[in-house]
Amino acid sequence: MSEDLLARRRRLLGPNVPTFYDQPVEIVRGEGVWLWDAEGTRYLDCYNNVPHVGHCHPKVVEAIATQSALLNTHTRYLHRGILDYAERLTSLFDHELKQLLVACTGSEANDIALRMAQAVTGKTGIIATDNTYHGNTSAVSALSTRRPPIGGYPGHVRLIPAPDSVAPVGGSLEAQPQAFARNLHRAIVDLEDAGHGFAALILCPAFANEGLPALSPAFLEPAVGLVRRARGLIIADEVQPGFGRVGSHFWGHQALGFAPDIVTLGKPMGNGYPVAGVVTRPEIMAEFREAFGYFNTFGGNPVAMAAATAVLDVLEEEGLVENARKTGAYMQKALRGLSHPGIVEVRGKGLFFGIEFARDGEPDGAAAAWMVEAMKARGVLLGRVGRKQQVLKLRPPMPFQRAQADEVVEKLAACLAELPQ
Numbered sequence: 001m002s003e004d005l006l007a008r009r010r011r012l013l014g015p016n017v018p019t020f021y022d023q024p025v026e027i028v029r030g031e032g033v034w035l036w037d038a039e040g041t042r043y044l045d046c047y048n049n050v051p052h053v054g055h056c057h058p059k060v061v062e063a064i065a066t067q068s069a070l071l072n073t074h075t076r077y078l079h080r081g082i083l084d085y086a087e088r089l090t091s092l093f094d095h096e097l098k099q100l101l102v103a104c105t106g107s108e109a110n111d112i113a114l115r116m117a118q119a120v121t122g123k124t125g126i127i128a129t130d131n132t133y134h135g136n137t138s139a140v141s142a143l144s145t146r147r148p149p150i151g152g153y154p155g156h157v158r159l160i161p162a163p164d165s166v167a168p169v170g171g172s173l174e175a176q177p178q179a180f181a182r183n184l185h186r187a188i189v190d191l192e193d194a195g196h197g198f199a200a201l202i203l204c205p206a207f208a209n210e211g212l213p214a215l216s217p218a219f220l221e222p223a224v225g226l227v228r229r230a231r232g233l234i235i236a237d238e239v240q241p242g243f244g245r246v247g248s249h250f251w252g253h254q255a256l257g258f259a260p261d262i263v264t265l266g267k268p269m270g271n272g273y274p275v276a277g278v279v280t281r282p283e284i285m286a287e288f289r290e291a292f293g294y295f296n297t298f299g300g301n302p303v304a305m306a307a308a309t310a311v312l313d314v315l316e317e318e319g320l321v322e323n324a325r326k327t328g329a330y331m332q333k334a335l336r337g338l339s340h341p342g343i344v345e346v347r348g349k350g351l352f353f354g355i356e357f358a359r360d361g362e363p364d365g366a367a368a369a370w371m372v373e374a375m376k377a378r379g380v381l382l383g384r385v386g387r388k389q390q391v392l393k394l395r396p397p398m399p400f401q402r403a404q405a406d407e408v409v410e411k412l413a414a415c416l417a418e419l420p421q
Contacts, residue, residue, distance in 0.1 A: 005024075005026060006019075006024065020047075020381070020383070021372070021373060021376050022373055025037050025043070025376070025381075026038040027043075030045070030051065030055030030056050031054070031055055031056055032054040032055060032057075032397065032399055033045050033054060033055070033396055033397050033399055033400050033401075033404055034055070035055065035381065041379065042379060043376070043379050043380065043381050044379060044380045044381065044396075044404055044407060044408065045381050045396060045397060046380055046381055046382050046394045046395065046396040046400075046408060047381045047382055047383045047393070047394075047395060047396075048381075048395070048396075048397060049240060049245065049267055049268050049395050049397075050267045050268065050271070050272050051271055051272050051397050052243055052245075052267070052268030052269075052271050052311060052315075052397060052398055053271055053311055053314040053315060053318070053320060053397065053398055053399065054271075054314075054397045054398070054399045055272075055397065057271060057310075057314055059310050059313060059314050060270075060271045060272075060273075060307055060310040060311060060314065062310075063306040063307055063309065063310035064273060064303055064306060064307050064310075066306070067081075067302050067303045067305075067306035068303050070302075071302050072301050072302050072303045073301065073302065074297050074298070074299075074300075074301060075102075075295075075299070075300045075301070076295070079302055079305075081302045081305035081306060081309070082102060082300045082302075082305050084305075084309070085100075085305045085308055085309050085312075086099070086100040088309070088312060089277070089279070089308075089312070090279060092250050092251075093251070093263070093279055094254070094259070095259040095260070095281075096281045096282075097260075097263060097279045097280060097281060098281065098282055099279070099280060099281070099282050099285040100277055100278070100279050101277065101278040101280075101285065101288075101294070101299070102275065102276070102277050102296070102299040102300035102304065102305075103275075103276045103277065103278065103296050103299040104274045104275060104276055104296065104298050104299055104304075105135070105136075105266060105274060105276050106134075106135055106237070106239040106264060106265070106266025106267060106276050107134075107135025107136045107137045107140055107266075108135075108137065108276055108296070108299075109135075109239075109264035109265060109266055109276040109277060109278050110134045110135045110137075110139075110140045110202065110235070110237060110264050111135065111137040111139045111140050112264075112278050112288075112294065113200075113202065113235045113237075113262045113264050113278055113280075114126055114139050114140065114199070114200065114202070114235070115139075115288060115291075115292055115294075116233075116262055116278070116280060116284055116285075116287070116288040117199040117200035117232070117233040117235065117261075117262065118199050118200075118291075119284075119287045119288045119290070119291035119292065120199075120233060120283075120284055120287045120288075121197065121198070121199045121200075121231065121232060121233065122197070123191075123196065123197025123198055123199045123232075124156040124196045124197065124199055125156050125157075125158065125188075125191030125192075125194075125196040125197050125198045125199050126143065126156060126157050126158075126199060126200055126201075126202060127157075127158045127159070127160060127184060127187045127188070127191070127198070127200070127201045127202070128143040128157070128158075128159055128160075128201070128202050128203065129159060129160060129161070129162035129163075129203060129207070129210055130145055130159040130160060130161055130162055131145055131162040131209065131210045131211075131386075131387050132144070132145060132159075132162065132203070132204070132209055132210065133145075133146060133209045134202060134204075134237055142154050142157055143157060143159070143202070145159065155194060155196060156191070156196040158187035158190060158191055160180070160183040160184055160186075160187050161179075161180070161183055162207060162210040162213075162387075163176055163180055163207055163210065163213050163215055163219065164176075164210070164211070164213050165213040165214040165215065165345060165347065166213075166344055166345050166356055166358070169183070173216075176215075176219070177216075177218065177219050177220070177221065177222050177223070178222050180219070180220075180222070180223055181222035181223045181225075181226055184201065184223050184226055184227075185226055188226065188230050188232070198230050198231075198232045199232055199233065200232055200233040200234065200235050200261075200262075201223070201227050201232060201233075201234050201235070202235040202237060203234075203235070203236065203237065204236075204237045204238075204239070204240060204241065204252070205236050205237075205238065205241050205251070205252030205253045205255065205256045205258075206240060206241035206246065206252045206256075206349060206352060208240040208241065208352070208385065208393075209385050210385075210386070210387075211354055211356065211385050211386035211387070211390075211391040212347060212348065212349075212352060212353070212354035212385070212391065212393070213347070214345070214347040215256070217255070217256060217257040218257060219256065220256055220257070220258045221257075221258070224258050224259075233261040233262060233284070234258065234259075234260045234261050234262075235260065235261070235262045235263075235264065236251075236252070236253040236258075236260035236262070236263045236264070237264050238251055238252055238253070238263050238264060238265055239264065239265065239266035239267055239268075239276075240252075240267075240352070240395070241255070241349070241352065242263075242265055242268065243265075243268045243269070243311070243315065244315055244320060244321030244324055244350070244398065245268070245324060245349075245350050245351055245352050245395070245398070246324070246349040246350040246352065247321065247322075247324035247325030247326075247328045247329075247349065247350025247351065248325060248349070248350065250321060251263070252349075255349060261280065261281065261284060262278060262279070262280045262284065263278070263279045263280070264276070264277070264278055265277040265278070265279070268311070269308050269311065270304060270307040270308050270311060271307060271310070271311050273303070273304060273307035273308075274298070274304070275299075275304040275305075275307060275308050276299075315398070318399070320398040320399065321398075323351075323398065323399070323400075323401075324350040324351040324398055325350060327351065327400055327401060327402055327405060328348065328349070328350040328351045328352070328353075330402055330405055331348075331351075331353065331402075331405035331408070331409070332346070332347075332348045332353065334405060334406070334409040335348070335353060335355065335409060335412075337409075338355075338409065338412060338413055338416060339416075340416040340419060341421070342357045342358065342359060342364055342367050342419065342421070343355060343356070343357060343416075344356050344357065344358045348394075351395065351396055351398060351400055352394070352395050353392075353393075353394040353395075354385070354386075354391045354392065354393060354394075355368075355391065355392040355394075355412075356386065356390055356391045356392075357371075357390050357391075357392070358390065362388075363386065363387060363388035363390035364388075364390050365384070365386070365388040365389040365390045367390070367419060368384045368386075368389060368390050368391060368392050369384065369389065370419060370420065371392055371412075371415055371416075371419065372384055372392070374415040374418065374419075375411060375412065375415055378411045378414065378415065379411075380407070380408055380411055382394055383395070394408070
């Protein structure tokens with residue numbers, strides 16, 4: 001059956017449409033932290049942050065269905081849903097981040113954030129890390145290192161070495177904050193000298209696609225100081241760490257201890273319903289609205305706002321941020337008990353974990369790839385990230401419990417015992 005589906009995909013969707021796993025899985029149903037394939041095999045989902053409060057959460061499903069049966073239109077009509085949600089969401093932010101723009105995807109949100117920075121500064125230069133991903137629009141895909149832009153990176157983009165807790169920039173964890181800032185300074189000067197000027201530094205506060213490095217809360221202080229002196233903005237891409245995943249805080253930038261000018265939100269916001277957002281200060285929003293006159297037909301529609309509101313309800317009512325803190329700490333301790341010569345570091349924040357593999361001092365993407373396939377065969381779905389895809393990435397839905405953590409660690413241990421050396 002899967003071969004038939006793959007052939008149809010190639011015929012109807014074209015070549016190289018991404019799938020997970022050597023033998024892709026046909027998923028037909030989800031509930032909570034579980035997924036089922038067409039043959040009835042159950043999988044523990046340790047990969048998806050899209051169903052943030054659990055696959056097909058009944059409260060979110062009901063909210064979507066009820067609002068769909070009543071009204072769905074765009075924001076050029078007045079509607080209380082987007083206003084009620086904006087008030088509630090922005091109350092969860094500090095640093096005068098009080099206004100919300102709603103889009104449909106994280107890619108759109110990051111694209112908008114770049115334009116906000118350009119509107120405020122009058123400059124176009126953007127700086128990101130050299131091992132990042134911020135989406136699929138033309139503007140943000142120009143920051144991607146996985147698939148560099150055709151024709152090379154545009155002149156207004158600079159990529160600086162990403163932080164790393166196994167091979168730190170600057171040679172040590174202690175030296176890394178200043179080394180990261182020095183590279184940032186060189187990029188700012190280069191952009192100014194080239195005539196683009198410096199508009200913004202964009203980063204994920206968990207540096208998730210960089211491999212989720214273990215960083216001190218003060219890591220960004222030297223870099224933040226540089227950005228402020230250069231009159232640029234800081235964009236925090238919270239698509240992965242946001243909405244309580246880090247456990248200790250509701251937002252990743254709070255855990256890392258810095259004040260962003262713009263925050264972008266995506267996948268978890270609507271638990272699978274397409275909704276994303278940009279939160280910023282009123283003066284930044286005003287500059288953007290004046291410069292671009294932005295409108296999105298589907299952004300902020302009543303059904304999207306019903307889904308997003310239900311997600312906040314569930315996070316609060318079920319204590320899922322606290323669950324991320326407690327269950328995350330429990331699982332991280334258990335993961336650190338795993339033993340294999342290929343494991344060089346286990347790290348994580350809340351319900352977000354990384355297990356890095358190396359061989360002979362070099363990143364071992366092959367070992368991580370083997371582990372992903374072996375865990376799938378045991379009914380657990382994982383992913384991998386990192387410069388050489390050498391880091392196992394575990395990012396389960398927020399209702400993940402200790403019993404599931406025990407299952408994952410037990411199966412990881414079994415796979416490690418069989419991992420080719």
